[in-house]
Amino acid sequence: MSSRTAIPRNRATTEGDVTGQAAQPTSKVTAPQRLRQRRGVNREGLEAGRRSTRTILWILLAAAMVLYGFPFLYLLFTSFKTPIDTIAVPPTILPTEWTLENYANALGRSGVLASFINSVQTAIISTLLSLVLAIPAAYGITRYKTPSGRVFIMAALVTRMVPPVAIGIPLASMMSSVGLADTPIALSIAHTTISLPLSIWLMSSFFEAVPRDLEEAATVDGCSRLGALWRVVIPVVSGGIAVTAIFAFLASWNEFLFALLMTAIRSQTTPVVIANFQTQFGLDWGSMTALAAVYSIPVILLTLLLQRKIVAGMTLGAVKG
Numbered sequence: 001m002s003s004r005t006a007i008p009r010n011r012a013t014t015e016g017d018v019t020g021q022a023a024q025p026t027s028k029v030t031a032p033q034r035l036r037q038r039r040g041v042n043r044e045g046l047e048a049g050r051r052s053t054r055t056i057l058w059i060l061l062a063a064a065m066v067l068y069g070f071p072f073l074y075l076l077f078t079s080f081k082t083p084i085d086t087i088a089v090p091p092t093i094l095p096t097e098w099t100l101e102n103y104a105n106a107l108g109r110s111g112v113l114a115s116f117i118n119s120v121q122t123a124i125i126s127t128l129l130s131l132v133l134a135i136p137a138a139y140g141i142t143r144y145k146t147p148s149g150r151v152f153i154m155a156a157l158v159t160r161m162v163p164p165v166a167i168g169i170p171l172a173s174m175m176s177s178v179g180l181a182d183t184p185i186a187l188s189i190a191h192t193t194i195s196l197p198l199s200i201w202l203m204s205s206f207f208e209a210v211p212r213d214l215e216e217a218a219t220v221d222g223c224s225r226l227g228a229l230w231r232v233v234i235p236v237v238s239g240g241i242a243v244t245a246i247f248a249f250l251a252s253w254n255e256f257l258f259a260l261l262m263t264a265i266r267s268q269t270t271p272v273v274i275a276n277f278q279t280q281f282g283l284d285w286g287s288m289t290a291l292a293a294v295y296s297i298p299v300i301l302l303t304l305l306l307q308r309k310i311v312a313g314m315t316l317g318a319v320k321g
Contacts, residue, residue, distance in 0.1 A: 072296070079103065079290040086285040102286035103294070106277070111265075112291065115273040118184055119253060120298070122269060125188035126252040127245050130199040133192070134244065138203035139229055143212075153204060160197035164257050167193065172261045182264045190258040195248035202247065206240030207233070242309030246302070253299060270295050 074093060078086055079102050081095040106112065141149040171190050172181075180186035210233055218228035234241070259269045274291050277284040303310070 075289045076293050078285060079293045081286060083286055086289075102290035105284075106287040106291040107294070109273075109277075109287075111268065111273060112270075115268050115270040116295075118263075118267050119269040119271075119295075121184045122187050122191060122259075122267075123249050123252040125184065126191035126195060127248040129188065129192045130195045130248040131241065131245060133196055134199035134203050135234070135241070136229075138200050138207055139233070141200075142204050142207040143215075153200060156197040156200050159193075164194065168258055168261045171258070175262060181262070182266050184267045187259060187262050187267060187269070188252070190262060191252040191255055194255065194258075195251040198251070199244050199248055202244045203237075203240065206237045206244075210236050239309045239311070242306045246306060246310065249302065250299065 077094055080098045080100070082097050082099055082101070085092065085095050085097070137152075141153055168190070171193070175181055175183075175186035175190075214232050214236065215225075215228040218232045219225070223231060254271065255269075256271045256275070259272050260275075263269065263272060270291065274288050274295070277288045277291070
């Protein structure tokens with residue numbers, strides 16, 4: 001009897017062991033599943049965080065576009081308003097009556113066409129002077145890396161922080177003493193003092209992104225240092241040169257203080273002419289906004305034409321090394 005009762009006990013034990021052994025694989029399978037579930041939850045949380053971040057960035061971008069674009073749009077809409085709408089209180093964004101009278105009055109005034117020509121001449125000369133001086137200066141600073149070069153570029157940045165009014169009056173006196181008063185050349189030189197420090201700093205960053213191996217290969221092929229700069233380095237940084245040229249051109253195109261101090265009649269630029277649009281009742285807002293809108297067209301077209309070069313210049317150092 002004892003042996004008969006022992007056999008079922010052993011069977012029960014064996015069945016229990018089998019049951020335990022069968023339960024073990026089940027526990028091993030559920031653990032990875034739980035881990036996968038946790039990872040899935042984490043991924044969903046990360047995706048939700050990324051979506052919220054993108055949403056916030058788009059909202060900030062839209063807000064920036066409104067802040068920067070609304071003044072220009074308001075100027076553009078004002079240029080199509082009637083004289084009564086321009087001084088209406090409260091002001092309206094859209095004109096109640098669309099008209100081209102402001103453009104006819106602005107472009108028909110004497111001296112406007114001459115001011116456009118003076119602005120173009122001054123901006124082109126100033127941009128060329130800035131590039132001619134900034135390219136060799138930045139190349140020498142980045143390639144030779146002397147202590148004096150570092151001091152020079154820091155001094156250039158410090159001079160950029162000097163208020164233009166601090167050097168405007170001395171420059172006007174100097175140009176008058178050498179017989180260059182009221183000339184585009186004098187104004188171009190004055191504008192170069194504004195754009196040159198920034199041009200040197202920008203070109204230095206672009207030259208830093210160019211590997212030295214390219215110049216060494218050019219010198220092995222028989223090029224001099226100047227030849228390697230002209231034939232190899234400058235084509236590589238052409239996008240950076242376009243970016244620098246845009247900034248230099250804009251600095252001269254939009255400048256007002258030096259043009260006000262150093263020009264009288266012959267070389268007045270358009271910003272000074274716009275500021276002189278006055279009537280017996282006050283400022284002629286319609287003509288001012290119309291001429292300002294027309295004055296913006298060359299810069300917009302230049303930026304669109306050089307868009308690829310600008311993008312290439314902005315991303316020049318992104319793959320350095």
